[in-house]
Amino acid sequence: MCEKQEKGKMKVVETIKEMKEMSNRLSFEGKSVGLVPTMGALHEGHLSLVRASVNENDVTIVSIFVNPMQFGQGEDFDQYPRTLQEDMEKLLPLNTDVVFAPAMDIIYPEGFNTHIEVRKLSDKLCGAFRPVHFGGVATVVTKLFNITKPAKAYFGLKDYQQTLIIKKMVKDLNMDVEVITCPTIREKDGLAMSSRNKYLTSEERKDALLINKALTKVKRGIEEGSISTDKASEKLREILCTGSHITDIQYASAYDPETLEEINGKSFVGRSILLAIALKAGKTRLIDNISVNLNR
Ligand code: AMP
Numbered sequence: 241m242c243e244k245q246e247k248g249k250m251k252v253v254e255t256i257k258e259m260k261e262m263s264n265r266l267s268f269e270g271k272s273v274g275l276v277p278t279m280g281a282l283h284e285g286h287l288s289l290v291r292a293s294v295n296e297n298d299v300t301i302v303s304i305f306v307n308p309m310q311f312g313q314g315e316d317f318d319q320y321p322r323t324l325q326e327d328m329e330k331l332l333p334l335n336t337d338v339v340f341a342p343a344m345d346i347i348y349p350e351g352f353n354t355h356i357e358v359r360k361l362s363d364k365l366c367g368a369f370r371p372v373h374f375g376g377v378a379t380v381v382t383k384l385f386n387i388t389k390p391a392k393a394y395f396g397l398k399d400y401q402q403t404l405i406i407k408k409m410v411k412d413l414n415m416d417v418e419v420i421t422c423p424t425i426r427e428k429d430g431l432a433m434s435s436r437n438k439y440l441t442s443e444e445r446k447d448a449l450l451i452n453k454a455l456t457k458v459k460r461g462i463e464e465g466s467i468s469t470d471k472a473s474e475k476l477r478e479i480l481c482t483g484s485h486i487t488d489i490q491y492a493s494a495y496d497p498e499t500l501e502e503i504n505g506k507s508f509v510g511r512s513i514l515l516a517i518a519l520k521a522g523k524t525r526l527i528d529n530i531s532v533n534l535n536r
Contacts, residue, residue, distance in 0.1 A: 250332050252339045256347075256387050259340050263301075263389040271298040275390035275417075277381060280304040280341075281321035281435035282330050285425040289394040290334050292422055301388050302331055303340040305347060310376030321435055340388065347383060356382050358405045358412070364500035365401050366518055366527065369490045374405050381406055385417055393417050398424040398432050400514060400529045401500060424528070426452065432528045444521040447483030454479035454492070455515050455530040462494075462513075462532050469494045469503050469534075472515060480519060488520040497531065508534050 253259045266273055274293030278286050286302075293300040304327055311317035328339060355375055361367075362374035385393065395403045403421045410417055425433050430452035431445070440448060454476045461467030467475055473493035480486050494503045497514040516529035 250328070250336050250339060252328070252341060254340075254342055254346070256342065259301075259338075259342075259387050262338065263387070266299055267389055272391040273297060273388060274300045275384060275388050275393045276300065276302045277384050277393065277395075278302060278304055279306045279320065279435065280327050281323050281438070282327045283425075283433045283435065285396055285398060285433040287330060287334060288425050289396060289422050290331065290336055292420065293392065293394050294335050296420075297390075297392060299337045300335075301338040301340055301390070302336050303342075303384050303388070305340075305342055305380065305384075307347075307376055307380040308344060309348070309379055310373050312370055312372050315370070316436070316439075319439075321438055340384075347380065355379055356409065358409050361401065361405050361408055361500060365491055365495070365516060367401070369518065374402070377402060378405060378409050382409070382413075382415075385415055390417055392420050394420050394422060396424060397421050398434070398528065400497075400516065404498075404500070430456070432526075434526065436524055436526065439524040440521060441485075444485045444524065447485040448521045448526055450480050450483045450486065451517050451519070451526060451528045455517065455528060458515055459530050459532045462534070469508065469513060470505055472503075476515065476517060480517070483521070485521050486519055487522065490518040490520075490525075492517045492519070494532075510535065 263273060274297030276289045276293050290300060290302055306320050308317055324341060331339060356378040357375045358378050367374050395406060397403060407419045410419055427433060429449055431448055457479060458467055458472055458475045462469060476492040477489060480489055480492060495514045495516055496503060497512055503513055512531050512533045514529055514531055518527045
């Protein structure tokens with residue numbers, strides 16, 4: 241395929257048959273494929289992954305699919321923003337080669353009955369509040385890997401737990417994909433970019449800024465030695481609780497970045513720890529995290 245050489249040409253593929261034919265042809269030609277799985281409503285966070293893939297691969301495929309399997313009952317599957325046309329306008333100038341945008345019944349035809357579950361890691365943090373979420377993610381990502389056959393797949397550290405789960409799945413199931421993680425992209429005021437930020441009222445958005453404020457303040461305190469890791473949860477919550485639109489703090493604490501177990505007095509000197517938060521601002525669920533190096 242020579243789409244890459246023909247700058248600005250982007251192919252939209254909607255069927256598995258066509259996508260597989262293309263990926264088989266690319267692998268026959270020895271071209272490396274980078275995959276960026278997304279649910280669309282693209283922002284700079286997604287685009288940073290696309291840029292990384294375009295830099296490192298012969299061909300970049302961006303999948304856009306709002307995956308029903310990763311939404312629980314009462315979650316925002318129906319409201320989730322669907323902006324395919326705008327998304328394609330953002331992807332074209334980045335030299336994206338292929339947009340894979342299948343319909344729901346293409347990915348989940350009648351009778352679909354298989355489920356991938358990465359145990360343990362999927363029960364922690366977000367998994368405790370969204371019990372079907374990571375199974376849905378693991379299942380759709382497996383399908384996308386099989387359909388597009390990427391050498392590398394790109395995921396954002398904004399969804400830290402998701403990156404751990406995908407890496408574990410790839411290892412456990414001997415998948416031939418290198419999982420690349422990319423830093424969280426933030427708005428100028430520090431709010432982590434998310435397709436769900438669109439749901440926030442201006443008052444809720446102001447309170448949402450407390451998330452990054454809490455993470456950076458507690459990180460600094462831990463690094464300087466003025467906050468012990470055991471006090472991280474208390475200190476994070478103290479800051480978050482000042483927001484009157486913060487309605488539900490689901491978790492906010494310091495975690496082992498490999499197991500996602502909460503750090504309870506365990507020594508992490510010379511290692512890094514993860515500060516992570518999930519809460520609701522109004523009705524909108526937001527997550528964020530930051531890594532802290534304990535070099536003391
Ligand atoms: P989503 O469309 O929300 O499923 O996200 C698709 C990919 O984009 C995932 O790998 C996310 O982790 C990544 N992503 C979402 N927001 C950001 C962000 N602010 N910075 C970096 N990556 C992000």
